[in-house]
Amino acid sequence: MKSKKRFYEFLVFNIFRIISFLVVGLLFVILFFISIRGIGVINWEFLTSMPKEGMTQGGIFPAIVGTFCLMVGSMLFAFPIGVLSGIYTNEYLKESRFKSFLRSMTNNLAGIPSIVFGLFGMALFVNKLHFGDSLIAGSLTLGLLALPVIIRTTEEALKTVDMSLRTGSYALGATKLQTIRRVVFPIAFPNILTGLILSMGRVSGETAPILFTVAAYFLPKLPQSIFDQAMALPYHLYVLTTSGTNMEESRPMAYGTAFVLIMIVLIFNLLANWLRRYFGKKVKM
Amino acid sequence: MLNKSQRKTFEKIFEGLLFSSSTVTSITVIFIIIFLFSEGIGLFNSKPIEKEYFIALNETNPVKDISPSDIDLIFNQDVTNWSKLGGKNDSIILFTLNNITDYIPEDSLGVNLEFLPAQINKFISSNTGVIAYFPDEYKPEKFDAFILPVGNVKVSEFLKGKNWYPTNQPAAQLGILPLILGTLWVSFGAILIALPLGLATAIYLAEVADMRLRNILKPLIELLAGIPSVVYGFFGLVVIVPLVQKTFGLAVGETALVGSIILGIMALPTIITITEDSIRATPRSQKEASLALGASRWQTMVRVIIPYSKSGIAAAIILGIGRAVGETMAVLMVTGNASVIPHSFLQPVRTIPATIAAELGEAPAGGLHFKALFALGIVLFIITFGINLTVEIIKSRTKRA
Numbered sequence: 305m306k307s308k309k310r311f312y313e314f315l316v317f318n319i320f321r322i323i324s325f326l327v328v329g330l331l332f333v334i335l336f337f338i339s340i341r342g343i344g345v346i347n348w349e350f351l352t353s354m355p356k357e358g359m360t361q362g363g364i365f366p367a368i369v370g371t372f373c374l375m376v377g378s379m380l381f382a383f384p385i386g387v388l389s390g391i392y393t394n395e396y397l398k399e400s401r402f403k404s405f406l407r408s409m410t411n412n413l414a415g416i417p418s419i420v421f422g423l424f425g426m427a428l429f430v431n432k433l434h435f436g437d438s439l440i441a442g443s444l445t446l447g448l449l450a451l452p453v454i455i456r457t458t459e460e461a462l463k464t465v466d467m468s469l470r471t472g473s474y475a476l477g478a479t480k481l482q483t484i485r486r487v488v489f490p491i492a493f494p495n496i497l498t499g500l501i502l503s504m505g506r507v508s509g510e511t512a513p514i515l516f517t518v519a520a521y522f523l524p525k526l527p528q529s530i531f532d533q534a535m536a537l538p539y540h541l542y543v544l545t546t547s548g549t550n551m552e553e554s555r556p557m558a559y560g561t562a563f564v565l566i567m568i569v570l571i572f573n574l575l576a577n578w579l580r581r582y583f584g585k586k587v588k589m
Numbered sequence: 590m591l592n593k594s595q596r597k598t599f600e601k602i603f604e605g606l607l608f609s610s611s612t613v614t615s616i617t618v619i620f621i622i623i624f625l626f627s628e629g630i631g632l633f634n635s636k637p638i639e640k641e642y643f644i645a646l647n648e649t650n651p652v653k654d655i656s657p658s659d660i661d662l663i664f665n666q667d668v669t670n671w672s673k674l675g676g677k678n679d680s681i682i683l684f685t686l687n688n689i690t691d692y693i694p695e696d697s698l699g700v701n702l703e704f705l706p707a708q709i710n711k712f713i714s715s716n717t718g719v720i721a722y723f724p725d726e727y728k729p730e731k732f733d734a735f736i737l738p739v740g741n742v743k744v745s746e747f748l749k750g751k752n753w754y755p756t757n758q759p760a761a762q763l764g765i766l767p768l769i770l771g772t773l774w775v776s777f778g779a780i781l782i783a784l785p786l787g788l789a790t791a792i793y794l795a796e797v798a799d800m801r802l803r804n805i806l807k808p809l810i811e812l813l814a815g816i817p818s819v820v821y822g823f824f825g826l827v828v829i830v831p832l833v834q835k836t837f838g839l840a841v842g843e844t845a846l847v848g849s850i851i852l853g854i855m856a857l858p859t860i861i862t863i864t865e866d867s868i869r870a871t872p873r874s875q876k877e878a879s880l881a882l883g884a885s886r887w888q889t890m891v892r893v894i895i896p897y898s899k900s901g902i903a904a905a906i907i908l909g910i911g912r913a914v915g916e917t918m919a920v921l922m923v924t925g926n927a928s929v930i931p932h933s934f935l936q937p938v939r940t941i942p943a944t945i946a947a948e949l950g951e952a953p954a955g956g957l958h959f960k961a962l963f964a965l966g967i968v969l970f971i972i973t974f975g976i977n978l979t980v981e982i983i984k985s986r987t988k989r990a
Binding site: 310312313319320321324326327328331334337338384391393397405406410411415417421423426427428431432455479505506509511545565566569572573577 | 596599600603604606607608610611612613614615617618620621624625627628785786787789790792793794797798806808809810811812813815816817818819820821822823824826827828854857861885886887911914915916917918921922942945946949950954962963966969970973974976977981
């Protein structure tokens with residue numbers, strides 16, 4: 305009886321183990337598949353030249369530049385607001401109805417589908433404020449999308465700072481602002497930075513919010529101002545796979561674009577993990 | 590150096606800055622609601638036929654009211670007799686700019702169509718079965734016909750209508766039932782796939798795997814959440830679509846099933862993370878008490894840990910559905926986008942987000958189609974808002990308990 309039970313348990317746990325490895329295996333299948341087909345396309349010309357001949361030749365330079373501009377632009381907007389907002393809710397607000405209201409609004413914003421952000425960005429920035437399809441409209445839309453993540457990571461980072469450090473600072477006569485600026489924020493900063501990097505990685509891959517706010521189907525020049533349209537990597541991949549002029553011939557371009565996109569996400573994730581570990585050790589000492 | 594009172598003002602100003610930053614998310618949510626509704630509600634104040642066009646019938650025709658879907662049936666010649674619409678037994682004669690020369694010789698219309706209005710009037714009043722569709726500029730001054738009153742789009746027609754052909758002439762078909770059902774099918778399919786895998790993985794990570802293995806697996810699963818949806822769509826299109834097509838011997842591989850598989854993979858990290866967190870939240874004392882009573886690890890899991898964390902698991906399922914419902918690009922790329930009511934997983938379907946993404950670029954701003962897509966956005970927003978609210982309620986209950 306007992307051995308039967310043991311065997312049963314052994315069996316179930318092993319099935320769970322296999323499933324877990326299967327799930328992680330999925331990640332590797334996707335990564336390897338795209339890497340194997342995409343890495344052959346990557347060369348200096350692919351990364352630094354304009355698309356040519358109905359996007360079946362040439363490179364993806366304008367899309368890389370566009371995505372980079374969107375990442376920076378959205379973070380210029382979302383990072384300060386997100387961090388300030390996180391500081392306010394964690395350091396200034398006591399548990400109250402207002403605080404839980406703010407928190408649930410942030411959660412709601414995080415749960416809104418990205419295509420709805422696209423609709424909103426189009427209605428507000430493109431049409432109402434007459435920005436047109438432009439980098440600024442796309443950056444603001446993406447910034448709003450990333451805001452909840454930055455707020456949450458900031459709050460989490462601030463929570464890890466020990467209360468005794470704050471009271472110690474107050475005891476020395478420091479004001480609240482001084483305590484935050486000199487004591488709390490420097491300790492929490494690495495974790496906040498991790499959140500920034502992760503949300504940059506996320507922003508780089510978002511497609512739905514930029515469909516109607518910035519993304520150009522085919523634009524073989526670089527944006528000159530924040531009111532210009534731009535190409536972007538994820539939208540470029542979408543165009544290449546679903547509506548290119550010659551989908552068979554542009555397939556290698558699509559693999560190359562997917563590879564670059566995955567590499568950006570991978571690098572940002574690894575960087576964030578490394579930062580977390582590096583500073584994690586430092587703080588513990 | 591600032592003196593004390595200056596410093597105090599500075600702190601006050603800074604606090605004001607912090608406060609205003611913290612309201613940005615709330616303002617955004619409110620703005621999103623305002624903008625979606627202000628554009629989308631307009632749909633229900635518009636008529637489903639083209640602006641500055643009219644539909645006219647012979648005055649003696651007893652039919653005085655035709656719904657947009659019936660208008661569509663008539664002009665597609667699926668309905669060819671008035672008796673089907675409650676009228677007399679009289680065949681329907683379509684009369685539009687496209688076929689006018691079948692009935693009236695071209696030279697009698699005048700060089701600049703200046704005689705057209707008079708000819709329209711004559712033709713309609715002399716044929717009992719006619720239904721005419723013309724621009725207002727050709728409306729005769731003295732018109733002896735019944736001009737069909739076309740009512741505004743109704744909410745019930747919008748939600749229950751079975752056809753989504755928003756650019757149809759003369760009457761746009763704005764029924765979103767196939768889109769709602771398509772979204773639900775794909776999302777529930779995704780959960781059916783993701784739930785067993787996700788639960789097993791979460792239990793393994795939380796209870797079975799040792800710390801070192803977990804520290805390797807966990808970041809990898811988080812990475813799965815970081816892969817952009819358009820890459821999932823691309824992968825689905827080049828790998829899973831052909832696979833499904835071959836396995837089931839289908840004509841097209843872009844089906845609800847592929848959508849569910851891809852969305853299932855995408856929902857996995859959400860389900861795993863939340864479930865694992867709630868399993869870990871089980872108090873150690875309860876686990877150890879169970880083990881001390883002689884229960885095996887498996888019994889402890891089934892009888893103690895899972896019951897304890899069941900609200901967390903429920904939250905994970907609902908949030909997973911929420912992710913799947915709102916997902917756009919991957920679904921757009923792999924489900925084939927046919928706006929028909931789904932009957933099987935091996936059929937192409939079309940979801941609400943995919944419809945918005947595919948069609949908004951072609952819809953002129955402020956037009957009927959544009960408003961209809963914003964109304965779809967409202968539906969999507971309400972669904973996801975409801976899901977988030979449910980999760981929050983579940984969470985706050987567990988906290989209190």
